[in-house]
Amino acid sequence: MNLILLREEQKQTPTQYKLTESQMKHVTQVLRKADGERIRVGVVNGNIGDAIFDLPSGLVNIVHLDALPPKSLPLTLVLALPRPNMLKRTLTNITAMGVKNVYLIHSSKVEKSYWQSPVLKPESIENFVFEGLEQAKDTVIPTITFCPRFKPFVEDIFPTLMTPDVLGLLAHPYNAKACPIDLKQPSILAIGPEGGWSEYEVGKWQEAGVETVQMGDRILKVETAVPVLLSRLYPA
Known part of the structure; x- marks a missing residue:
């Protein structure tokens, strides 16, 4: 702290x-x-x-x-809901790195039981967030939105986030280009579950106008992939 x-x-x-x-x-x-x-x-x-x-x-x-608190990252993070025991570390890291807008969404490879976890209670989420803020010497609480249905999010909510100046990126290890480095524009980054996005989900993301990107041959856990991608897109 x-x-x-x-x-x-x-x-x-x-x-x-x-x-x-x-x-x-x-x-x-x-x-x-x-x-x-x-x-x-x-x-x-x-x-x-x-x-x-x-x-x-x-x-x-x-x-x-x-x-003043440190500047936030010009990035919206869309994250397939991780396992409850991984969510704490992931949200703490996300907050410490300056992400201020997070959407936790469903995916076909996310267990439905995850949405019933006590980890998602407001007091638990607040504790994770405060830990990240106190670590990074920040004060601005991020907005965390729960979207337990994939299709309505991609078709209805996501288009409202994709303004003309925003770059949409989908982290996906297959048939994707290398992740860009040191972006100069705001972006939306979507990271799937550890099993990856399904073919249907990748197709829906591509229909929504995002680019698929990857970091090489290694498949990383979500809690590792998040800080690696953030630090690549917006180096300190």
């Missing part, structure tokens, strides 16, 4: 926030901050700055919030 991210409900006064139990533990045991020392804080969807730690009260007193 490289940033203590403060929620609106933690605000006590305009300049004071009450730390949660987990934040107190991190500040005292990991950061080893003593009473009166400064810590780096950020306000959800707001600026970043410094605050004075008040150990007896468990409060932080804002000194200043004068730094």
Whole structure:
């Protein structure tokens, strides 16, 4: 945790926030901050700055919030819903890398039971997202949209995202060109399940105007493929 991210409900006064139990533990045991020392804080969807730690009260007193959060990636990520135990790591990585618009969709190779997982509960998703934000010293919460039906997403929602200036890319290991490097334009990247998109799904994506791209002969797990593709498309 490289940033203590403060929620609106933690605000006590305009300049004071009450730390949660987990934040107190991190500040005292990991950061080893003593009473009166400064810590780096950020306000959800707001600026970043410094605050004075008040150990007896468990409060932080804002000194200043004068730094903007880092720039987000100009990319919308469409992701076939991963296995629940992989979703946590994937969403945390996505958030840390600056993706602000994510669609989790269904695919023929996604188990329907995944959609019933408690991992998809709002409080769980929020925890994954906050972990990524605090890791990357960011404050802007990404929008995560669930689309449990493939065809309505591709036919009805996706066309509204594909404006003329946006490049649509489909990660697919077969009959695809090499993934571009260092894009200068916004893009939509669709990544399938570990078993890959079905032929029908690839056809629907191509009808929607996307280009199929690949990274070579190796087939990577989703949690690996996501950061590799993002860092290739938009190098730091």
